Amino acid sequence: MRSLHRYASDALVVVMVLHLLREYIKERMRGARSFSWVTGLALLWFVFASGISGYWVVWDKFAQYIAIATTEWLDSLGIFAEPIARNFLHDTTLSGRFFTLMVFIHIAVPLILLFLLWVHIQRCTHPKVNPPLGLAAGTLAMLLCLSLAFPAVSQGPVNLNQVPSVVSLDWFYLGLYPLLDRYSGQFLWSLLIGGTLALAILPWVPYRRRQPAAVVDLDNCNGCNRCAADCPFSAVTMGPRTDGKPFEHQAVVNPNLCVSCGICVGACPTSTPFRRRTELVPGIDLPTLPIREVREQTLKVCAELNGDVRILVFGCTHGPNLQALQAQGTAIVSLNCIAMLPPAFIDLVVSRNHADGVFLTGCRQGDCHYRLGLKWMEQRINGERDPFLRKRAPRERIVQFWGGAAQQKKLIEELNTFRTRLLKLQEATRANTDRNVNSSTPTVVLDG
Amino acid sequence: MVKALQYIGQIIAYLCFAIVIGYFSSAPAYIHLAPNKALVKLSLSHAAQHQTECRRLTAEEIAELPPNMRRPLDCPRERLSMLVELLLDDELLFHQLVQPSGLARDGSSTVYERFPVEPGAHKIVIRLRDSPRSTGFDYELTENIELAPKQNLAIDFKVETGGFKILQ
Numbered sequence: 001m002r003s004l005h006r007y008a009s010d011a012l013v014v015v016m017v018l019h020l021l022r023e024y025i026k027e028r029m030r031g032a033r034s035f036s037w038v039t040g041l042a043l044l045w046f047v048f049a050s051g052i053s054g055y056w057v058v059w060d061k062f063a064q065y066i067a068i069a070t071t072e073w074l075d076s077l078g079i080f081a082e083p084i085a086r087n088f089l090h091d092t093t094l095s096g097r098f099f100t101l102m103v104f105i106h107i108a109v110p111l112i113l114l115f116l117l118w119v120h121i122q123r124c125t126h127p128k129v130n131p132p133l134g135l136a137a138g139t140l141a142m143l144l145c146l147s148l149a150f151p152a153v154s155q156g157p158v159n160l161n162q163v164p165s166v167v168s169l170d171w172f173y174l175g176l177y178p179l180l181d182r183y184s185g186q187f188l189w190s191l192l193i194g195g196t197l198a199l200a201i202l203p204w205v206p207y208r209r210r211q212p213a214a215v216v217d218l219d220n221c222n223g224c225n226r227c228a229a230d231c232p233f234s235a236v237t238m239g240p241r242t243d244g245k246p247f248e249h250q251a252v253v254n255p256n257l258c259v260s261c262g263i264c265v266g267a268c269p270t271s272t273p274f275r276r277r278t279e280l281v282p283g284i285d286l287p288t289l290p291i292r293e294v295r296e297q298t299l300k301v302c303a304e305l306n307g308d309v310r311i312l313v314f315g316c317t318h319g320p321n322l323q324a325l326q327a328q329g330t331a332i333v334s335l336n337c338i339a340m341l342p343p344a345f346i347d348l349v350v351s352r353n354h355a356d357g358v359f360l361t362g363c364r365q366g367d368c369h370y371r372l373g374l375k376w377m378e379q380r381i382n383g384e385r386d387p388f389l390r391k392r393a394p395r396e397r398i399v400q401f402w403g404g405a406a407q408q409k410k411l412i413e414e415l416n417t418f419r420t421r422l423l424k425l426q427e428a429t430r431a432n433t434d435r436n437v438n439s440s441t442p443t444v445v446l447d448g
Numbered sequence: 449m450v451k452a453l454q455y456i457g458q459i460i461a462y463l464c465f466a467i468v469i470g471y472f473s474s475a476p477a478y479i480h481l482a483p484n485k486a487l488v489k490l491s492l493s494h495a496a497q498h499q500t501e502c503r504r505l506t507a508e509e510i511a512e513l514p515p516n517m518r519r520p521l522d523c524p525r526e527r528l529s530m531l532v533e534l535l536l537d538d539e540l541l542f543h544q545l546v547q548p549s550g551l552a553r554d555g556s557s558t559v560y561e562r563f564p565v566e567p568g569a570h571k572i573v574i575r576l577r578d579s580p581r582s583t584g585f586d587y588e589l590t591e592n593i594e595l596a597p598k599q600n601l602a603i604d605f606k607v608e609t610g611g612f613k614i615l616q
Contacts, residue, residue: 007473014465083491083558086491086560092615142462163480163487165479165483166483167478168474168475170473172472
């Protein structure tokens with residue numbers, strides 16, 4: 001169990017650093033998401049404090065090294081009236097009370113960590129805190145095998161009269177400790193505090209103007225709650241009606257939390273491109289890419305389509321390079337997030353024959369830039385989430401490919417496969433039509 | 449076939465992850481102190497004498513004080529800085545005038561220093577001055593010691609036990 005605990009805590013450091021890197025590389029810490037980034041940085045300190053205090057309570061030679069190095073490092077802050085490292089001067093100066101304190105710290109710090117984790121995900125709706133079952137089982141099996149093959153063993157009993165000169169260091173938690181033997185404790189504090197502050201300002205460096213938040217049009221909002229239910233960042237809530245219309249609620253956007261993904265627009269039942277009698281203004285819309293413009297662009301690019309098979313690709317700006325898909329018979333409409341697309345647009349394109357097929361693409365499965373875009377889109381198409389894609393839309397003419405930017409080659413293959421499929425469908429339809437025409441054509445018998 | 453390749457890929461990924469965790473969890477070993485060295489650790493926490501002696505207040509001065517703060521003596525809190533010296537084989541390893549702790553400079557003066565030294569026989573001299581005297585020391589200890597490799601020799605100070613004490 002101890003080995004499992006140790007290796008699992010090491011794995012935590014690895015995945016935590018990978019998570020941090022991924023969020024940075026994919027720029028998922030800007031704007032409203034900076035809250036999660038900054039609170040996540042605080043978590044780093046608590047994870048390391050939990051790990052280091054855990055090694056301490058084992059009280060072997062390694063713990064002796066950690067206890068002395070840590071207390072000497074803490075003493076370098078100069079805030080303690082008496083150096084706490086003096087506790088480990090000699091067996092006679094060591095008090096059992098100190099270990100009671102350490103056990104308490106090793107329990108209290110992870111509990112605070114848990115509370116901070118809750119804060120960390122406060123601005124994320126539908127947070128996924130449990131890994132997929134397969135991943136959890138695989139990781140557990142891997143850690144169990146590792147624990148059995150290489151059990152984490154104690155490094156010998158403590159002897160304060162002897163210096164633990166050579167220690168098997170856990171580099172995940174204590175990788176910076178060797179610096180304490182070369183530089184001052186204050187230097188390491190400066191390095192860590194400076195490093196944390198440098199990371200903390202990353203969401204604003206370089207400065208980029210935030211996209212304007214989604215806006216609610218009360219004339220078209222009936223307070224149906226779909227936008228609030230689909231917003232991945234709690235930016236849309238339902239508030240009491242303010243315009244006297246006979247609805248109980250209205251959508252309210254908090255601009256500070258809005259990331260301008262447009263998922264709310266895709267969820268709004270008034271974002272229907274079939275609306276012709278009045279101007280297409282939905283209950284909630286993005287100022288930078290109004291749904292009216294999306295319809296205009298969709299119809300425009302469809303009108304320009306030619307060739308045997310006409311495919312319209314709806315993609316998101318965070319997914320694959322859509323421009324690389326430009327080819328004869330393929331038109332592109334790019335959106336902030338694929339879930340910004342109301343399903344009625346797909347229906348419009350395939351049912352009204354603006355194109356032969358619709359190809360939907362975006363981020364990699366499980367890695368949506370706006371967290372829930374793919375999930376909501378799939379559920380809308382499968383009829384599991386409002387607004388649904390109407391049943392009349394022929395599913396064989398719609399393809400979803402969630403490969404992200406890394407699977408550009410596979411994307412082109414999928415698109416070509418779809419083109420071939422559509423071609424066969426067309427041939428089959430043509431053959432059916434011909435057969436029907438032949439069978440319905442009256443046979444003229446010429447006498448004589 | 450593709451499924452089988454996926455499983456193999458996953459196993460390789462788990463294996464790589466396990467190797468990274470398993471290795472860096474305890475390796476490479478770190479040499480905190482060369483095994484052929486010993487360590488002398490000087491640590492003390494001691495409140496030096498007050499900078500000024502207590503002065504008996506006059507009856508007038510006591511009368512001027514608020515009733516709840518009247519006392520016969522005026523004792524300034526500030527303490528003297530403490531001079532500490534450590535010599536090993538007549539070589540000065542440490543010499544420092546240590547300030548008292550606290551904003552009012554009324555706390556203990558503390559020292560915590562580590563000195564990696566060669567093992568073997570040594571003569572150690574440790575001195576401390578905590579009074580207003582300008583020369584000499586109030587506490588001094590001279591001792592011949594034999595240090596083994598990796599030995600941690602701690603020097604502590606407690607007035608109650610007569611001053612310096614070598615813990616080994």
